[in-house]
Amino acid sequence: MTEAATKGPQATTAEDTLKQKTRDANVISGGHLVAKALKAEGVDTIFTLCGGHIIDIYDGCLDEGIRIVDVRHEQTAAHAADGYARQTGRLGCVVTTAGPGCMNAVTGVATAFRSESPVLHIGGQSALSQWKMGGLQDLPHVDIMKPITKFASTVMSTERVADMISMAARECFAGAYGPSYLEIPRDILDREIDVSRAVLPKPGHYRASTRSIGNPDDIEKLADILVNSERPAILFGQQVWTARGHNEAIALLRGLDIPGYFNGGSRGTLPPGDPHHFDRTRSLAFGKADVIVIIGTPFDFRMGYGKRISVPTLVQVDMDYRTVGKNRDITFGIVGDPGAICAAVLQAASGRLKNDRRQARKQWMKQLTDAENVALEKLMPMFKSEQTPIHPYRVAYEINEFLTDDTVYIGDGGDVVTISAQAVRPRAPGNWMDPGALGSLGVGTGFAMAAGLAHPDKEVLCYYGDGAFGMTAFDMETADRFGAPYIAVIGNNSAMNQIRYGQITKYGAERGNVGNKLGDMKFSVFPQMWGGWGEEVREASKIAPALRKAREMVAKTRKSAVINIWVDPNEYAPGTKNQTMYK
Numbered sequence: 098m099t100e101a102a103t104k105g106p107q108a109t110t111a112e113d114t115l116k117q118k119t120r121d122a123n124v125i126s127g128g129h130l131v132a133k134a135l136k137a138e139g140v141d142t143i144f145t146l147c148g149g150h151i152i153d154i155y156d157g158c159l160d161e162g163i164r165i166v167d168v169r170h171e172q173t174a175a176h177a178a179d180g181y182a183r184q185t186g187r188l189g190c191v192v193t194t195a196g197p198g199c200m201n202a203v204t205g206v207a208t209a210f211r212s213e214s215p216v217l218h219i220g221g222q223s224a225l226s227q228w229k230m231g232g233l234q235d236l237p238h239v240d241i242m243k244p245i246t247k248f249a250s251t252v253m254s255t256e257r258v259a260d261m262i263s264m265a266a267r268e269c270f271a272g273a274y275g276p277s278y279l280e281i282p283r284d285i286l287d288r289e290i291d292v293s294r295a296v297l298p299k300p301g302h303y304r305a306s307t308r309s310i311g312n313p314d315d316i317e318k319l320a321d322i323l324v325n326s327e328r329p330a331i332l333f334g335q336q337v338w339t340a341r342g343h344n345e346a347i348a349l350l351r352g353l354d355i356p357g358y359f360n361g362g363s364r365g366t367l368p369p370g371d372p373h374h375f376d377r378t379r380s381l382a383f384g385k386a387d388v389i390v391i392i393g394t395p396f397d398f399r400m401g402y403g404k405r406i407s408v409p410t411l412v413q414v415d416m417d418y419r420t421v422g423k424n425r426d427i428t429f430g431i432v433g434d435p436g437a438i439c440a441a442v443l444q445a446a447s448g449r450l451k452n453d454r455r456q457a458r459k460q461w462m463k464q465l466t467d468a469e470n471v472a473l474e475k476l477m478p479m480f481k482s483e484q485t486p487i488h489p490y491r492v493a494y495e496i497n498e499f500l501t502d503d504t505v506y507i508g509d510g511g512d513v514v515t516i517s518a519q520a521v522r523p524r525a526p527g528n529w530m531d532p533g534a535l536g537s538l539g540v541g542t543g544f545a546m547a548a549g550l551a552h553p554d555k556e557v558l559c560y561y562g563d564g565a566f567g568m569t570a571f572d573m574e575t576a577d578r579f580g581a582p583y584i585a586v587i588g589n590n591s592a593m594n595q596i597r598y599g600q601i602t603k604y605g606a607e608r609g610n611v612g613n614k615l616g617d618m619k620f621s622v623f624p625q626m627w628g629g630w631g632e633e634v635r636e637a638s639k640i641a642p643a644l645r646k647a648r649e650m651v652a653k654t655r656k657s658a659v660i661n662i663w664v665d666p667n668e669y670a671p672g673t674k675n676q677t678m679y680k
C-alpha cells in the first residue's frame with residue numbers, strides 16, 4: 098500500500114493546496130518551522146529521500162531557500178550530510194521518511210557518530226493520534242537511533258518544532274561533535290498553528306561559544322613542556338579539521354619548530370614537502386620523542402589504543418572529557434577547542450624558545466626527514482611498478498601525482514584504499530575524506546556529492562574498491578543531477594580483497610576464497626547510462642592518461658567519469674597483512 102493511500106480522508110486535495118498557497122501569514126505548519134529552524138542554524142542544503150511523512154519539510158525549505166538534494170538511497174543522504182558538515186564546518190542535515198527511510202540512513206549516521214561529525218537527522222513518524230497503533234512504516238526510531246547519536250527524541254508539539262531542532266543542533270556541538278536524531282510525527286509536522294505560539298529561538302542566540310581553552314594553568318604547563326623539549330612531536334586528529342583549528346595548528350608547529358603528524362580528517366593540514374609535515378615516521382617519533390602531544394583523536398584501534406607510544410611526556414588534548422586518558426595513562430590532559438588551545442599555547446610560549454632547543458629540534462627534524470626519505474625510497478619500486486595486472490600501489494601513486502591543490506580526495510574501499518593512504522598526500526586542509534573509525538564501505542558517493550556541492554570550484558576524486566563501489570554508486574547520477582560531477586576511480590580486483598586476504602591466511606586457498614569473490618564488472622559502462630564517460634584500464638602506463646581524460650570529460654560534459662582499473666588481487670597492503678583479527 099502506498100503512503101498516500103493510507104491517508105484516506107486526510108489526503109491533500111487541490112482545494113487544500115490552494116489554501117496552502119493563500120495561507121494566512123500568521124499561521125505556520127510544523128514543516129515550515131523545521132525549515133525556519135534549519136535556516137537559523139545555517140543549513141542551506143538538506144539531503145533526503147521523499148516519503149509521505151516528511152513532505153511538509155520540503156514545502157518549508159522552498160520558502161526558506163534551502164536546497165533539497167534528493168538521492169536514490171538514504172545511506173547516501175546520510176553520508177552526504179556528514180560530508181557536507183565536514184566540508185562546510187556547519188551542521189549537516191539528512192531528512193528521511195519513517196521506517197525503512199530511517200533504517201537505510203543508519204550506517205551514515207553511525208559513521209558520523211564515530212567520526213564526530215555534526216549531523217542532524219530528521220525523520221518522519223506516524224501521527225501521534227495513531228501512536229503505537231501499527232501505522233505504516235512505524236518503528237521505535239528513537240530507541241534505535243539512541244546509541245548512535247548524542248541526542249535522540251520525538252517532537253511532541255508543533256509549537257516546539259523549531260525549539261527542538263535548535264536543541265538537537267546544540268547537542269551536535271556539545272563537546273566532541275556528533276549526530277542527533279529527531280523524529281516528528283506526521284500530525285505534528287502538518288499541523289498549522291498561530292505563529293505567535295511557536296517557540297522560535299533567535300539565530301545566533303541559542304548556543305554558546307565552544308572555543309574553550311580549559312584551565313589556563315594547563316596551557317602554561319604545556320607551553321613550558323614544549324619550550325623545554327628537545328624532541329617534541331604533535332599528532333593532530335580529525336577534530337582539528339572538524340572544529341576548524343587547522344590554522345592555529347600550523348602556527349603552533351611553525352612557531353615552536355615542532356614536527357607534525359596528521360590523522361584522518363586532519364590530513365592535508367600541511368602540504369607534503371612542508372618542513373613541518375611528517376607522515377612516514379610516526380612509529381619512530383612515538384618511540385624516540387621526549388614529548389608527544391595528541392590533539393583531537395582518541396587512542397582507538399588506529400592508534401594501537403595508545404599502547405605503542407613510549408615517551409617520557411604524553412599530553413592529550415581533546416574536545417571530549419571522556420576521551421582524555423582513555424585506554425592508557427597520560428602525563429596530563431586538556432579538554433577544549435583544539436584551535437583555541439594551540440593558539441593559547443603558542444602565545445604562552447612566545448619568545449621563550451631558547452636557541453639550544455631550537456638547534457636540537459632542527460637535528461630532530463633532520464633525523465625524521467632522513468627516515469621519511471628512506472621510507473619513501475622503499476615504496477618507490479611498487480609505486481613505479483609496470484606489472485600487469487596493475488600493482489595497486491601504482492594506482493595510488495598515479496592518483497597522488499594527479500591531485501591538484503584543489504582536489505578533494507575521498508577513499509572508499511578496503512585494501513586498495515588502505516594502500517592509497519601510503520601514497521596520497523592531500524595538498525590542503527579538507528582535501529582528504531575517509532569514513533573514519535566506523536570503517537564503513539559506501540561513503541564515497543555521498544562524500545563526493547557533498548564535497549562538490551559545498552565547493553563547486555574544487556575537483557573531487559573518489560577512489561573506490563569494486564566492492565564499495567557497488568554499494569552506493571547509483572547516486573553518482575544524483576551528484577550529476579545536482580551539478581556536482583566527480584572523477585570515480587575504481588581499483589578493481591573482483592573481490593572483497595581485504596577480507597579475502599585474512600580468510601586465505603587463516604583457512605588456506607581452497608576454503609579462504611569463500612564469500613568474498615565478486616564478478617568481473619566493466620564499471621566504465623556504468624556512467625554511460627546517463628551520458629557520463631568511462632574507461633577500462635589494464636596497463637600501468639594508461640592510468641595517467643585516463644585520469645587526465647577524466648578531468649577533461651568531467652569539465653566538458655558536467656557528468657561524472659569512471660576509470661575502472663584492473664588491479665592485481667594478489668597484492669595487499671601491509672596494514673591488511675598485519676591485522677591480527679584472524680590470527
Ligand SMILES: Cc1ncc(C[n+]2csc(CCOP(=O)(O)OP(=O)(O)O)c2C)c(N)n1
Binds near residue numbers: 512514588590
Ligand atoms: C558496509 C561494510 N560492510 C563490510 C565491511 C567489511 N569490509 C572491510 S574491507 C572489505 C572489502 C572491500 O572490498 P573492496 O571495496 O572491493 O576493496 P578491496 O579490499 O577489494 O580493495 C569489507 C567487505 C565494511 N567495512 N563495511
Ligand SMILES: [Mg+2]
Binds near residue numbers: 562563590591593594
Ligand atoms: Mg575489491
